[in-house]
Amino acid sequence: MNLPKELKYSEEHEWVKQEGDNKVRIGITDFAQDELGDIVFVELPEEGDELEYNTPFGSVESVKTVSELYAPVSGKVLEVNSELDESPENVNDSPYEDGWMIVVEMSDPSQLDNLMDADKYESMVSE
16 A cells, blocks of 8 residues: 555545645545545536535545545635546556645645544554
């Protein structure tokens, strides 16, 4: 299982990469994409949409199931990975690089404190 140490992780299996004081890039973890199986469709919010902490912001559809995506932070969507419209398999092939989902301007950067480091996330998923 690939868990980059510089990222933060949510209990709902999203990863968060801080890219400045109040900007983060978000996707789903290697563990999550592996559990889901082959991803065939990704539904994401629009640029400008407001996300609320721990509420659904989209979904990932795989050959096995549909799984909701939960916002690990509150804020405004600045960027959406439109590549996933044509190539949802990028989430399977490269969950931390090409498979990123959205970039968010956080309204409350202290919410990052609610997230886990790689070691804590790894012990959660291995239970």
